[in-house]
Amino acid sequence: MTTATHWQADLLAAITDPQWQPAPGFPAAALAVYRNNYRVGLMEMLALAYPLCRQLLGSEFFDGLTREYVRATPSRSGNLHHYGATLADFIAGFAPCAELPYLPDVARLEWALHCGYYAPDAPRYDAANLAAVPPASWGQLRFGFQPAATVLLSRWPLAAIHAWHQPDGEHTVVDMQQAQPLLLYRDHVGRMQLTALDSAAAAFCHALYCGNTLDEATTAALAQDAGFDLQAALLLLLHSGALSTVKEPS
Amino acid sequence: MNTTLPVCAGIGLRHPHYRQVLEQLPPLGWLELHSENFFAGGQPLAMLQTLAAHYPLSLHGVGLGLGSAARPDRDHLAALRRLLQAVPAAAVSEHLAYNHAAGGHYANDLLPLPYTRDLLDCVAANVAEAQDAIGRPLLLENLSAYLQFPDNDMSEAEFLAELVARTGCGILLDVNNLYVNQQNLGTDVAAYLAALPAEAIGEIHLAGYSTRQFDDGSHLLVDTHSQPVHPPVWTLYQQVLARFGPRPTLIEWDIDLPPLDTLQAEAARAQRLLQDCQP
Numbered sequence: 001m002t003t004a005t006h007w008q009a010d011l012l013a014a015i016t017d018p019q020w021q022p023a024p025g026f027p028a029a030a031l032a033v034y035r036n037n038y039r040v041g042l043m044e045m046l047a048l049a050y051p052l053c054r055q056l057l058g059s060e061f062f063d064g065l066t067r068e069y070v071r072a073t074p075s076r077s078g079n080l081h082h083y084g085a086t087l088a089d090f091i092a093g094f095a096p097c098a099e100l101p102y103l104p105d106v107a108r109l110e111w112a113l114h115c116g117y118y119a120p121d122a123p124r125y126d127a128a129n130l131a132a133v134p135p136a137s138w139g140q141l142r143f144g145f146q147p148a149a150t151v152l153l154s155r156w157p158l159a160a161i162h163a164w165h166q167p168d169g170e171h172t173v174v175d176m177q178q179a180q181p182l183l184l185y186r187d188h189v190g191r192m193q194l195t196a197l198d199s200a201a202a203a204f205c206h207a208l209y210c211g212n213t214l215d216e217a218t219t220a221a222l223a224q225d226a227g228f229d230l231q232a233a234l235l236l237l238l239h240s241g242a243l244s245t246v247k248e249p250s
Numbered sequence: 251m252n253t254t255l256p257v258c259a260g261i262g263l264r265h266p267h268y269r270q271v272l273e274q275l276p277p278l279g280w281l282e283l284h285s286e287n288f289f290a291g292g293q294p295l296a297m298l299q300t301l302a303a304h305y306p307l308s309l310h311g312v313g314l315g316l317g318s319a320a321r322p323d324r325d326h327l328a329a330l331r332r333l334l335q336a337v338p339a340a341a342v343s344e345h346l347a348y349n350h351a352a353g354g355h356y357a358n359d360l361l362p363l364p365y366t367r368d369l370l371d372c373v374a375a376n377v378a379e380a381q382d383a384i385g386r387p388l389l390l391e392n393l394s395a396y397l398q399f400p401d402n403d404m405s406e407a408e409f410l411a412e413l414v415a416r417t418g419c420g421i422l423l424d425v426n427n428l429y430v431n432q433q434n435l436g437t438d439v440a441a442y443l444a445a446l447p448a449e450a451i452g453e454i455h456l457a458g459y460s461t462r463q464f465d466d467g468s469h470l471l472v473d474t475h476s477q478p479v480h481p482p483v484w485t486l487y488q489q490v491l492a493r494f495g496p497r498p499t500l501i502e503w504d505i506d507l508p509p510l511d512t513l514q515a516e517a518a519r520a521q522r523l524l525q526d527c528q529p
Contacts, residue, residue, distance in 0.1 A: 004364035005319040007399055009351050011361060029464045030396035033472055037359050075356040078313030078326055078349055079286045121291025190293030
């Protein structure tokens, strides 16, 4: 490395690591400006991506959490929208948040909404195309999901917690014993939507999301609930636009 | 020419004003938006395509860090290329800034770089790689800085002029940044302007700085984009116009955003100065 590249590496270390002792040539006042820009820029990004966690914790507590997260988590992309992917795991190991055991899953939901909003476009799978597939082969079909869509498994009532904290959301009693796994997708005008699933539908959607065949996904759903309604679950996926492609058996 | 922006004043369009601009389509010479906010599809891209039907657009990147010794992120370049295929842009710009070390550790800021001959080789290769990836020339913006490498071989202006000669890129001259550097680092403004190749200046930025006081009594001007353009920056802008002639000029305001008509009034002031200097 040349002197110039050494200097660049030292500057980055001095800015991102508050414990790093500035070498001569890095004036303290200038370093303070850069350190502040770095910390505040990433903390503001997290506040934008995780508004629900911020509401649940209060802004002061949330700022304390994200200050610690930024200190522990270097940025790996020049695109700020990529920062914060691991906040849920960090919360799960952050002792002051232990009283809110559902918070890591709320953070997972928010990260999925954030990534979904910024995901690329892809064509919606047209349900009419299914008519061209011989019914005997349906069981072997595999589906590709929209980049914006995902299935989130959780033991917490994520849909109710989310709705409670929306400006125009429904304020029903949140039953903390009720698991609400979710199907997340982007609707035709680009808004992220979430639909709560029962345990069988969640097993079905998750199996398809992971690349299993329709037969395998149905088996997984029936293991959860013998009364699983295959038609309703498949229609939900088709009508939501969560599916993008189909792979027929070769 | 390295842009097709009209030679008039435009504004930086930020999230709080999206709805108003889309609904009212107010008279604005052109708009500049941050490229990285539109790398995906969905609502953001659809909005940008609507804006493109009504205004000339300049897409301004903040994340490539072409002034790093390390190469630019290939995924980032691919995303920029896809964006430019989806949206007609009159100008594409980035910063002559450092933001990442080898190994992919980023600062997400616009950090200064050593203006040395060996780093010039790296940066010229980075700029060429970026321009090849998007298939068009970039405008590179000068930095505001709070410290500098102690053993520079040349000034930032000379470094930019070398990049223009080697890569065919253009220059986005941020007048506020130049003023901030004059105050913070003692940059010689007259020598700076003399070193820049006039024909390469494709765009000008104007913005407001803040003053930060320190406990030891010292202070720094910080490029916050949170204020109206300050009087000495307007004066320097006139000096720049006298040297280079009229250029597309942007009012840039990123935080503590005022109502849209405040930005329009700032743009109108720049427009009057542009008209005064028409040859």
